[in-house]
Amino acid sequence: MASYIIRRLIGAVVVLFGISIITFIIAYAAPGDPARLIVGAKAPQSVVDAVRHNLGLDQPLPIQYIHYVGRLLQGNLGFSYHNNLPVTELLGQRLGNTVQLALGGWIVELILGIPLGIFGALYHRRIADYILSFLSLVGISMPVFVFGMWLIQNVAHGLGILPLGGAGGISHLILPSITLGVTGMAFYQRLMKSSMVEVMGQDYIRTARAFGVPPRRVITHHAMRNGLLPAVTYAGMDIAQLFGGVVLTETVFNYPGIGQLAWQSIENLDFPVIMATVLLAAVFVVVANFVVDIVYSVIDPRISLS
């Protein structure tokens, strides 16, 4: 177990290094001179050169990368000249918003996806199942920004009950969470249904039924324990991805989170922020991957870590 954890940890660190290198190369390849962006278009060339030198941008790429990683390890994510703030502060302002929205969306996904999946499995190949499958297909195929706009137009504007966008309290979270939840729940529905169909066909369920366990109890106490496993794994990965920022939903609802920050910084070629947001998102995914693997082995003793 210990050696497995250590190996996974090393693997996680390697993945993060790889991601930092690729982000760095993309940032380097991008058009536009960061020094020129900082001082403005009117500044004389000598000032630009001085800034470039001060920032170490005139050094070879590998050296720049080493300096970048060195600063990262000290917890210094750089400085956003566009916002005139240290990147850590910028992220700090928005991380709370994104975490709230991510949790909101995640909860809607789970509340809709898991029961609908179980329901679909119970009515497998009956009309209710077909209707649900079609709805989940629509959910999977629905672009978030189209659904978000539809909600803004028909609920926020049409009914006039919820704010059109922005952040601040529960009321601002409802529509974006529904947007995330409805487009994201379909995957849970499919996953849950196929795993429940499989579990319900197993011998131990038949045995439980034969022993006269009430049908409802067979589902809640026997089938669901195993049927939930794939959904649990996916839920862990899913929340990690949501924490990394939900670019489209945040953009549609003008919600000040990490995703919107990432998008704006790409638009402004604000590289310290781009690299920080990408890295942050990757850290969430890598950590979740790691935790899910460990938790999984605890829930399911059949899986041995080696």
Added chain:
Amino acid sequence: MNNVALEPSLSPGAGSVTQTKRKFELLKFVKRYPSVVIGGLIVLVMVIIALFAPVIAHYDPLKPMPDGLTQLGAPRPPSHEYILGTDTQGRDVFSRVLFGARVSLEVGFFAGLISLFIGALLGVISGYFGGWVDMVIMRITDMVLAFPFLLFVVALVAALSPSVHNVFIAIGVFGWAQMARIIRSQVLSVKELEYVQAAKSLGASAWNIIFVEVLPNVVTPVIIYLALAIGQNIMLEAALSFLGFGVQPPNPSWGNMIQEGMGYYQLAPWLIYAPGISLLVATIGFNLLGDGLRDWLDPKVGK
């Protein structure tokens, strides 16, 4: 011939017997795999629209119509003349939607091909040669799967400068990881089969075995995956254009049309619904086709 004797009144000639038989089989197929048929039809319609957009469209998608705006300068709602109304610049929305289908398919297809090529290459090498090669490739694959996908694609497109080509290159370059995994697992299961071992013992070279014996067995999962991937890529392209990093105005793409219409959703909701519903239907089509093909072609999914 027996059939002819049995139903002479229904089928005067042998030719129509095979025809009814064929019709019957087709009906059976439609009933058994409705998603292949419906998804396939949607995709087919989309391909036709994309190919013949200039013929179908009555108006130039880029040119504002002289009577395209009302006297107050507002977009015209859907009417007999402009089926899906006009946009804020007085251009015909229907023509723009048709040409948008072109961009969507182009990006979806070519991005899919790029991911397929990279994924197939790495998946085959990884699965066939195994050992440390496999380990390195699979770690890289894990890494790519851990990427915040949309952010990476947006960043790469921004770095390369936004254009249709760069959109499909960026999607393709980051989208191959799932493909590599699928192909690798397929290769792993095929390479131990007797006929591959036989080819090996007859002295066939590694690449010969890969191309002649292994790759044909990978075709089914690849087709299924490609259908699903094209659907996803179409959605991604729309997302990129929506964010302003994809197809640049005035050229139409469903994503940038929705973005342009966003500020006018009360005044002119058709600006969002026309491209939005097209996007939804196209994605449903490819997803249905992919799911249906899986049911039909993949024996592992029990029917």
